[in-house]
Amino acid sequence: MTPRDIACIELVEMLTDYLEGALPPDEVAAVEAHLDTCPPCRTYLAQLRATIRATGSVPVETLPDEAYDTLLAAFRDRSR
Amino acid sequence: MQADDAAVVDRLRAGDQVAFATVVRQWSPAMLRVARAYVRTHASAEEVVQEAWLGVVRGLDGFEGRAELRTWVFRILVNCARRRGRTDSRMNAELGGPTVDPDRFRHDDDPYPGHWRSDAAPVDWGPEPVVLAAEFRAVLERALAELPERQRAVVELRDVHGFDREEVCDLLELTLANQRVLLHRGRAKLRSVLEGVLA
Numbered sequence: 001m002t003p004r005d006i007a008c009i010e011l012v013e014m015l016t017d018y019l020e021g022a023l024p025p026d027e028v029a030a031v032e033a034h035l036d037t038c039p040p041c042r043t044y045l046a047q048l049r050a051t052i053r054a055t056g057s058v059p060v061e062t063l064p065d066e067a068y069d070t071l072l073a074a075f076r077d078r079s080r
Numbered sequence: 081m082q083a084d085d086a087a088v089v090d091r092l093r094a095g096d097q098v099a100f101a102t103v104v105r106q107w108s109p110a111m112l113r114v115a116r117a118y119v120r121t122h123a124s125a126e127e128v129v130q131e132a133w134l135g136v137v138r139g140l141d142g143f144e145g146r147a148e149l150r151t152w153v154f155r156i157l158v159n160c161a162r163r164r165g166r167t168d169s170r171m172n173a174e175l176g177g178p179t180v181d182p183d184r185f186r187h188d189d190d191p192y193p194g195h196w197r198s199d200a201a202p203v204d205w206g207p208e209p210v211v212l213a214a215e216f217r218a219v220l221e222r223a224l225a226e227l228p229e230r231q232r233a234v235v236e237l238r239d240v241h242g243f244d245r246e247e248v249c250d251l252l253e254l255t256l257a258n259q260r261v262l263l264h265r266g267r268a269k270l271r272s273v274l275e276g277v278l279a
């Protein structure tokens with residue numbers, strides 16, 4: 001069976017489901033058939049993957065130093 | 081429970097401050113994101129995380145090691161966060177609408193409706209190290225901070241802290257489908273912000 005035609009506007013909204021392995025096999029085939037013939041969508045997917053990898057190295061928010069001090073003090077008290 | 085996990089628990093019970101400081105530093109950023117998905121303000125989220133750690137300190141001797149240490153700590157966190165109440169009204173706003181500007185695609189009167197307009201298609205960013213440069217990390221850091229809280233929680237837990245999807249659903253009380261929608265919207269937004277500075 002030929003995979004169904006997907007327009008780019010629809011494909012871009014399917015890519016997370018595609019990357020998460022959440023699409024049924026016929027939809028995976030439709031996504032891959034589209035990607036095979038559509039350079040801009042391949043670029044879009046490559047950019048999404050690059051974004052995911054870059055996000056992995058972003059410094060993230062944490063507790064303020066005073067909170068760490070409070071917690072360490074509580075931990076020391078417990079051990080006494 | 082894994083062997084190294086048991087070793088950490090033993091060190092914590094023995095009062096090893098380095099071990100405690102290590103787990104607090106390691107897990108607090110992810111805990112903060114989870115808490116923030118439940119409460120209205122950043123300050124409340126910080127309080128919830130502190131409260132959870134104090135609960136961990138109190139509960140250490142009773143921890144039986146049936147679950148992994150991290151799972152146990154995050155369960156205490158979710159219980160603390162849930163007690164502060166949550167606001168479900170924001171959820172819908174985080175789930176709807178397209179993630180790419182519809183004007184970048186050809187309209188219905190075009191022979192190829194819904195396909196990229198040639199003047200608005202994504203343009204190659206060049207070699208990946210460019211995207212990983214420090215200046216773009218700062219851009220991403222700001223973009224993450226501007227995501228709606230649940231999108232941010234899902235993206236950070238998955239893509240920064242490496243939690244798996246089931247854990248994220250469990251911690252944030254999401255279905256797998258909604259987890260994917262939040263992840264999709266968050267990642268798509270970050271991509272578009274990078275596109276804005278790279279293309």
